[in-house]
Amino acid sequence: MMKKYSAVVIGGGSAGLAAGITLKENGIEDVLVIEKDDMVGGILNQCIHNGFGLHTFKEQMSGPAYAERFKMRAEEVGLNIKLKTMVTHIHEDRTIEYVNPQEGYVTIQADAVILAVGCYERNRGALAIPGQRPAGVYTAGQAQRYLNIDGYQVGTKVFILGSGDIGLIMARRMMLEGAKVYGVAEIMPYSNGLPRNIKQCLEDYDIPLYLSHTVTNIYGKDRLERIEVSKVDEKLRPIKGTEMYFDVDTLLLSVGLIPENHLGDEAGITMDPRIKGPSVDENYMCSIEGFFACGNGLHVHDLVDYVTLQAQRAAMGAVHYLKNGKPQEKECRVMPGKGVLYTVPNRIHPHNIDKTVEFFFRINEPVDEAIITVRCGERILRQVKKKYLVPSVMERMMFAAKQLADVDGDITFEMEAVSHDE
């Protein structure tokens, strides 16, 4: 007999825990959270640095501490969590196959499924960096795990490709552990990390940031010995004659995160190519009824606080669905227009919105000042001026249900830089 649950959350990281707790808090009794690792908290466990929780707890704390707070709350609400359990397949009918050493392979049925599956790091393979294949090339997160969870050092002379936050955090972390970090190269003309991390991870430690530079060759037969770094042109192509060489034994790659959506793909859930995660509506429901998505498996966040927030909303979406079923009305698409990379959610049912809906979006290049316009056809729904926008910081905009009640077509988010010619 197949075991049935009202809701199953796949993933016990920051998103999964928040979703599971919210489900319990809102009267859903039989909730199961499935986590592949031997502890909950996911990637937070290796993010030992400070800076989490300002929105959620009104104080700054470390990643493990943030996870610990949720773990304690999960215990309070009696959240059922299966550790060391890997979901192998999910299906359109909301059956879920998982495996663990205690039970072997098991298939269960859920009324609602929340995907909180996290993301993986872009790596050397995807970048196709030319050269040899020595040991000593790691993704930043991999090195972070070795250092912060396993307690091992990966190298002494370090270069970092990519100015994503994990790379910046790792630059400081490696310096504090006695390694020398020779520099960070970023292929774009601006950093992809949060401004505060540039300040406290690079500037505090005098680590140079090479903007518009990338690694163009890797040398070393057994262990990394040297890398070649070149300047790139506007089309991001390396410029001959600009090569610099660094004799390092370690190269960390912090070149982007990609939502891990093998399970969702297999089940036939529609992905939004802009976020590489599921397309979701105002309740974070995916294209297949009863599936919800949140966390870095939906789109990559820069702040765990927003992961928590969206996971709670996805859980509320699931609660709403379990009570009311799926919305019957026609949906409107929410599209990124000029200057905007993506929006989440990327479609809404205007009359299904419970009080408010918040849109998260990213702009495509740093601007000192810009006008954000949200429109439906010719009609401007909102227009605001914002300062110091960067792609690495997610923007948010809240709408009341009544403000969108008479929307009847696609909604577009646009960003236009304000120029200050004096």
Place this chain on the structure above:
Amino acid sequence: MTNKVLTCVGCPAGCRINVEMEGDEIRTITGNTCPVGEQYARQEAVCPMRILTSTVRITGCPYRVLPVTTDREIPLASVDEVMEIIRSTVVEAPVSFEQVLIENVLDTGANVIASKSMPAA
């Protein structure tokens, strides 16, 4: 008169704050969007302070290291010395969440505390 442009680390917004100084004296602070920013700028201009996070060696559990953090900011200039102390610290499981592991480290007034609980094996 000297000008310092600071990136606030008080929150993820990372405001750019302009501090006008005359000698050691702060004349004006502009560009911050909240009181945290002003406080940060005032401190940063004279003595930068940072939260320090790291790991200590732990025994008596399946893990080799335990994440730790200072429970308040310490002078950036003393980070290296505090790291020395953290490096030579060994704790034994069980450890409770936010348990004080090193009291008033290097007389900074900050304690080094556990970032997570760790039950014994």
Place this chain on the structure above:
Amino acid sequence: MYDIVIVGAGIIGTLMARELSRYRLKTALIDKESDVANETSMANSAIVHTGYDPEDGTLKALLNVKGAEMYPQLCRELGCRIKQTGAYIAACGEEEEAHLEILADRAERRGIEYAWLSNEEAHIQEPNLSDHVTRVLDFPTTCVIYPWEVAIAAAETAVKNGTELYLNHACTGIDRTETGYVVHTKDRDLETKMIINCAGIFADELYAMVGTPDFEIKPRKGEYYVLDNTVHFVKHIVFPVPSAKGKGVLAVPTVYGNTLIGPNSDFSDPEITTTAEGLAYVRENITKTLKNIPLNMSIRTFAGLRPSGSRGDFIIEEAKDAPGFINIAGIESPGLASAPAIVEYAIENLIRPKTPLEINEDAVMTRERPVVMSELSEEERTEMIRRDPRYANIVCRCEQISEGEVVACINRPCGARTVKGVKKRVRPGMGRCQGGFCEPKVLAILSRELGIPMTEVVLDAPDSRILIRENR
């Protein structure tokens, strides 16, 4: 005193070791690398060509046709995967179509199955064929294998039958003795009556240790992209019409569902390195026969060196100036396809006449396929987990590989000793994340099973440590 020392544990050396382990011989198989099949046999197109390509009268033609016929049986015996994908040779325009006629004629005479497909028929089968393609010649019996899987299985069989395997043993010199040779390595000297030179791109250098080489090996580089196995780009191997430069840039659907795109062909840079130029060549030239190429789904690039011999053909002969020194050299494409036949040819023509080959009744020539959880039925999986719950602990999310499978591949004869060795045998690290998640777990399992500290686990070569010290 060994009867035979085989130098080089690639596909030829390992299959040779297995075949010789049928007989009562004292045999050693040595390689400079940390694992068998770690160079040319690790990085190639993985294709068992049917034998239509080599020119008449060559050893390549003779042994390719024969070797391809031997593979299905060999893979059954060794518990290795082989997938019959078929191969499309796609011609663009009249000149190339004329060349297809030559290939079809050869196939006809050599008894190789083939079929003509019109442009339309071919496009129905392979929607991503380029619009420039005008006619296709199909070789439906063409297969793909996992080359190092066959080599590892062959080495394992040989080791079980008594062959001594010495990895990380580079041959540093060879001395002649009254009865044969002494093969020197840093760690041991091996005295032997006969040497079989299977040293791949170093075959001429090895020969030069005992004689004056009458051939030269020129490494010819090929670079590839590997696409994620969720991408179903082609069902068949798709070739352009071959030219003097080789078989051209192809798309290969491999046994585990990843697609290979490559290779280029470059004599100028004999290093196992990928290059911006080489990969650009691949990107450009694949568009000759295919369109909608999903290179954005590439998860890895790699380079391999083909041991191109100066004579054009395979070199399988006893050295004229060194009796008992057998050269098997210049084994470039279709070397993989020909490998079982090359070994048979060398034994029958060069070894048997010189050494009595007495059958060893105890030799077991088959190898049971290691447990691959994803290949088992539900009942079989349940039974495996009941016996060993580690088969339910998934360590690799991308490829869904269990701890049990990793442990087993370490503890077999010719087992994995390195992170790359585990990857070659059971595939953690072959997926999208490229080891981002599973490498720490694999590393810990290797440390535990081999009884060595985490800091001594290596990626591949003895100096390729992943963790340099305990931190705390």
